[in-house]
Structures are given as C-alpha cells and as structure tokens.
Amino acid sequence: MVQALPYLRESASQTAGPYVHIGLAPGAAGFHTFETELGQTLAPEGVPGLRVTIEGQVFDGLGVPIKDVLIEVWQADANGIYPHPEDPRAADCAPGFRGWGRVISDFDSGLFRFETIKPGPVPGRAGREQAPHLNLWLVSRGINIGLNTRMYFPEDTAAHAADPVLGSIEQRARVATLIATATGPSTYRFDIRLQGEGETVFIDV
Amino acid sequence: MKPAEFYMRDRSLQPPAHHPGYKTSVPRSPRNALLTLQQTVSEITGPTFGHDDIGALDNDLTLNFNHGGLPVGERIILQGRVLDENGRPVPNTLVEIWQANASGRYRHKKDAYLGALDPNFGGCGRTLTDANGHYFFRTIKPGPYPWLNYVNSWRPAHIHVSVFGTSFSQRLITQLYFEGDPLILKCPIVQTIPDQQAVQQLIAALDLNSAVPMDCLAYKFDIVLRGRRSTLFENRLEGN
Numbered sequence A: 001m002v003q004a005l006p007y008l009r010e011s012a013s014q015t016a017g018p019y020v021h022i023g024l025a026p027g028a029a030g031f032h033t034f035e036t037e038l039g040q041t042l043a044p045e046g047v048p049g050l051r052v053t054i055e056g057q058v059f060d061g062l063g064v065p066i067k068d069v070l071i072e073v074w075q076a077d078a079n080g081i082y083p084h085p086e087d088p089r090a091a092d093c094a095p096g097f098r099g100w101g102r103v104i105s106d107f108d109s110g111l112f113r114f115e116t117i118k119p120g121p122v123p124g125r126a127g128r129e130q131a132p133h134l135n136l137w138l139v140s141r142g143i144n145i146g147l148n149t150r151m152y153f154p155e156d157t158a159a160h161a162a163d164p165v166l167g168s169i170e171q172r173a174r175v176a177t178l179i180a181t182a183t184g185p186s187t188y189r190f191d192i193r194l195q196g197e198g199e200t201v202f203i204d205v
Numbered sequence B: 001m002k003p004a005e006f007y008m009r010d011r012s013l014q015p016p017a018h019h020p021g022y023k024t025s026v027p028r029s030p031r032n033a034l035l036t037l038q039q040t041v042s043e044i045t046g047p048t049f050g051h052d053d054i055g056a057l058d059n060d061l062t063l064n065f066n067h068g069g070l071p072v073g074e075r076i077i078l079q080g081r082v083l084d085e086n087g088r089p090v091p092n093t094l095v096e097i098w099q100a101n102a103s104g105r106y107r108h109k110k111d112a113y114l115g116a117l118d119p120n121f122g123g124c125g126r127t128l129t130d131a132n133g134h135y136f137f138r139t140i141k142p143g144p145y146p147w148l149n150y151v152n153s154w155r156p157a158h159i160h161v162s163v164f165g166t167s168f169s170q171r172l173i174t175q176l177y178f179e180g181d182p183l184i185l186k187c188p189i190v191q192t193i194p195d196q197q198a199v200q201q202l203i204a205a206l207d208l209n210s211a212v213p214m215d216c217l218a219y220k221f222d223i224v225l226r227g228r229r230s231t232l233f234e235n236r237l238e239g240n
C-alpha cells in the first residue's frame, strides 16, 4: 500500500427536491419565519450601473416549463468587480452591492424575472478579458447536482468574440444558448433548456 | 494575479445528472457533456453573509414557528462542521436547512400527504458557522414520507442542507440522513450516488455525548466542500 493522502472527499450532492422554497425562499412558500428573506436584492437602489430586467423560463427535455426551479445569480458590479476578498479589486466594488440573488419561477407559469445592474467586463486568465456575464446556478426537483451556466448580454458582440469561455465552446451553434435576447429597453429574455433541442451549455466549474 | 483555484470536482463521488431510477431526473438532465472551464475570478468568488442576515431563533426550529406550543416529535440537536477537502474549517459560512415535520409532512401547498401538519413547526432554519467552522441547530427529527417515484417509494427521514463556502464553485445542496434508518439504502434518490462511501458520508451519527439529558438527542453531521489549491503564489507569501 502506498501512503494515504490527507484529503477529505467532497460531500455528495442530492436534489433540492420539490420543497426547496421552504428553506431558501420561505416567503414564497407562504410563511414568514425569518425577518429577512435572503437574496431578494442583487443591486440596491443607488448602486451605479445600467438597471436591467431579465426574465425567462427553464424548460425540461419535453419543452415543459419547470415551475419549481430556483436560480442563484452571482455577478460583478458595473466595473467588473466582485464584492469578495478573492477579487484583487474588491476594495473598489460599489458600496452596498451584493452581487448575489435568488430567483424563483412562478408556480403557475414557470416564468422567472429579476432586476439587477449590468456587470462590467471581468478579468479572465492570462490577461484575457471576459465579456459581461451573470453566473447562474440552478437547482430543482430532478436535478441531482446544481447546474452552473452563464448569461451574456446580446449587445456585446465584439466582447463575445474575444471571451475565452464562449470561445471554448466547440459546437459553435451552442454559443447562442448563453446569450440573452433583448426584448425592450434594458429588458432581456433568457430561457434555459435542460435537455433536447437547444440544450443550454452547462459548465463544469 | 493567478487565481486561487479549487480542486477539480471528483465526479465519481457525485450523482450523475441522468439517473433513470430517479424518474424526475430523466427529463431534467442535460445530455451534452459539461463545458470544461478553467476557473477565473467569477468562479473563485462568491456571496458573503454576516450576522445581520440571521435572526436570533433562525437556528432553532423547535421555537422559530411557535404558535403557542412546542412541536411534536423527537427533539434533536444537529451539529457538525463545514470543512473543505483540505480538512480546514470554513468559518462564517451560511448553512440553511429545510425538512418535513415528525409525521413526514412539509408545510408547503404542494404537499398533500396525509401526515398531519404541526401548528408549531415551520421546517426551515439557517445559521452561520463560527470561527472553527462549527454550526448548530435544534429541531425535530423528521418522519419518512411516501412519494410517487415507483408506486411504493418512501424517502428515509432526511433534512435538506444548503451550504455556500467561500466561493460560488463550492455551492452545495445535499441531504442528511440518520444513522440506523433501513430506508436509506432503498431510496432511489440516495441510489443516484455512485459511491458507497459517499453515501455513508451523508448519514449523521447519533452523538450521545452531545445530547442534553432530559431534553434532546444529538446527531453529528460534517459537510465537506471543495478544497482550494494551496500553491504558493508570489502574491501570497504565506500560502493560503
């Protein structure tokens, strides 16, 4: 036998199940145990940046909208800075900017909708810049391990061409699955397809 | 600056997206390979939480939905540590739990199981780990409940657990099971986990030493998140 390595093993994921709202969005589940519901506001009033609204639906492999999905969003501020100590520019992040939010789909239609500010471009590896993007993480009943993806903004075409993550997608037709559609002034539509035609690119982060 | 990346996730311990034995995963699982990404600042950062986010009773499910009495069922303490794969504690991280009551019923409009609702039990709690990565809840041991996967499928008693860690790539939702429950190994959701040791790691141990005599039993449940690399970078002279 060789020597044992000192590492622990990551705990296995399990589905969030049908009642994820009880734990992570109890107000939406219809009761108010906690004084504050976490993740309601990504960017409070007064945080600088273009205010944008994003809506969409998450579809299963049969094209049916999922009505019990929960999405978490993590994003940089308008200058591309994350409010976190591992961002070397964190001290310059917009005051009051949280960068994190929870979004749930409507129980009847599956439509989700949230407001935030548009993030700036974010530094990538080896000096390559990443186009403005939202980092998304999806959980629901039937999802065994949370799914990571990104949403990009349609107007940044030049930045998309240089973006290292979009650039690493081999099947070029699938790049479009990560880019939202403009539906009005500062309003975007971003649908996520878990499976089948137009399956969204999910990322092994 | 070079990012302080996380170890690659060991997928041999994690359930695959598509597991036919858990039927709902069939239409809700991507069929294409995940896109391999070298981590950037977007992945090695994540939300932070503080004591302002948490209320005084948020970690006591026996009291945080009090409508004039105590909930029915087996009173338990649930405690443990949040660690990373390097065995280091993860301090000040948010741990959230949700669960059914003692009769296996969730307080949710979509749960129609005939197990009774408990007027004094809501079923959700949250807390921050302390400086040593330790967390603590007081709650009621949930009951098992039936669900229509196969016609006679039953979930073992379980508590849903959500943990953040220090970055968005450590984000984890899992379920805690209880030592000695014969339903664990029969459960199609547990069976999505391909590694038996990884299943054992989700079973909380009865911890009599932490029980409070004449008050509550105790279970210990440690949670392990992905570990951050400790390569010595020029800008981190003490390592990390």
Ligand SMILES: [Fe+3]
Pocket (backbone or CB within 6 Å): A017, B100, B155, B158, B160
């Ligand atoms: Fe459950």
